[in-house]
Amino acid sequence: xxxxxxxxxxxxxxxxxxxxxxxxxxxxxxxxxxxxxxxxxxxxxxxxxxxxxxxxxxxxxxxxxxxxxxxxxxxxxxxxxxxxxxxxxxxxxxxxxxxxx
Ligand SMILES: [Zn+2]
Numbered sequence: 001x002x003x004x005x006x007x008x009x010x011x012x013x014x015x016x017x018x019x020x021x022x023x024x025x026x027x028x029x030x031x032x033x034x035x036x037x038x039x040x041x042x043x044x045x046x047x048x049x050x051x052x053x054x055x056x057x058x059x060x061x062x063x064x065x066x067x068x069x070x071x072x073x074x075x076x077x078x079x080x081x082x083x084x085x086x087x088x089x090x091x092x093x094x095x096x097x098x099x100x101x
Contacts, residue, residue: 012030016068038092039068039069044066045073078099
């Protein structure tokens with residue numbers, strides 16, 4: 001299964017890379033922000049399983065903190081067994097939720 005590329009934003013002033021979000025650059029405040037794409041791969045920094053997740057999520061609810069290119073970190077829902085720290089994983093964006101495939 002091939003995952004689509006992930007979008008990221010890059011500031012045209014300070015060149016910071018960050019996940020797409022409305023508004024100005026979170027580092028320098030410039031409104032000169034463009035969009036580019038990244039490979040949907042990352043390294044697991046941490047992972048956990050919640051036995052009492054927030055309303056709307058089923059238990060067990062597994063989450064992983066994943067670092068992708070440019071040092072960008074995102075929290076992703078894990079729909080399979082919990083990955084280990086250091087594992088290389090593929091990420092997909094489904095609606096507004098990042099998922100570990
Ligand atoms: Zn900036």
